[in-house]
Amino acid sequence: MDTTLTLMSKEKTDSDMLELTTQAVVCLLQAQPNLADQVPSLGHIPRLCRQMAMQNNQPSVYKTAILILHQLAASEICISSICQTECISPLKHAMQSRRDMIAIACETLNRLFSTNEDRLIKQALDAEMVPYLLNILEGRLDIIENPATAKAQIVKALKAMTRSLLLGEKVNAILEKSSVWAEYKDQRHDLFISNATNSGYLTAGTPVSAGYLTAGPSTTLSTGPPPVDKEDSLINRNDSI
Numbered sequence: 001m002d003t004t005l006t007l008m009s010k011e012k013t014d015s016d017m018l019e020l021t022t023q024a025v026v027c028l029l030q031a032q033p034n035l036a037d038q039v040p041s042l043g044h045i046p047r048l049c050r051q052m053a054m055q056n057n058q059p060s061v062y063k064t065a066i067l068i069l070h071q072l073a074a075s076e077i078c079i080s081s082i083c084q085t086e087c088i089s090p091l092k093h094a095m096q097s098r099r100d101m102i103a104i105a106c107e108t109l110n111r112l113f114s115t116n117e118d119r120l121i122k123q124a125l126d127a128e129m130v131p132y133l134l135n136i137l138e139g140r141l142d143i144i145e146n147p148a149t150a151k152a153q154i155v156k157a158l159k160a161m162t163r164s165l166l167l168g169e170k171v172n173a174i175l176e177k178s179s180v181w182a183e184y185k186d187q188r189h190d191l192f193i194s195n196a197t198n199s200g201y202l203t204a205g206t207p208v209s210a211g212y213l214t215a216g217p218s219t220t221l222s223t224g225p226p227p228v229d230k231e232d233s234l235i236n237r238n239d240s241i
Contacts, residue, residue, distance in 0.1 A: 070111075
């Protein structure tokens with residue numbers, strides 16, 4: 001990961017090499033999730049967040065940061081470290097710079113907020129993350145392959161924020177003023193999220209219920225026996241004589 005962070009910090013990043021090292025880090029953390037627990041002691045998390053906060057970074061840098069943070073957010077030890085640095089505002093900046101990464105970024109937010117860490121909720125409120133997510137929820141996500149998956153992750157992240165005992169009421173106060181939230185909050189969103197991931201990317205399965213996706217027409221299959229051919233029936237009768 002040190003090599004990846006060094007590449008991210010260069011003025012002229014080698015995008016091909018950065019993509020290669022990013023894939024290596026993500027695949028390693030997917031294959032051996034326990035390794036993520038060692039990352040905070042190496043001081044990598046503050047460096048990663050600083051790269052997300054940098055203005056005018058190359059697009060590949062923001063993509064790398066989101067993909068790696070997505071993996072680190074699966075570790076409670078990493079989340080404890082993330083709480084101690086400014087993370088949510090930089091992540092918002094990275095999302096604004098790479099709209100094609102919104103789905104995986106929102107899943108990252110859901111992982112972070114589901115830990116009930118009030119420090120992260122406070123960061124989100126300070127960064128005005130709730131209005132930003134509502135704005136994404138209202139708009140079209142044509143740039144994303146599976147927009148329904150992204151919107152489902154947004155709703156899950158917002159609901160996770162409302163469960164904060166300390167700041168949940170503030171989050172709810174913002175949400176209740178939104179007509180968009182009223183449309184989405186009661187829908188079942190687990191139907192639009194697949195557990196399958198590939199190098200940190202989300203993939204959506206085929207929906208089975210109407211929500212912001214519609215299911216295709218269904219056909220009714222006959223449960224009776226297939227029709228008997230007349231010639232076969234005659235042959236069977238002659239054989240029995």
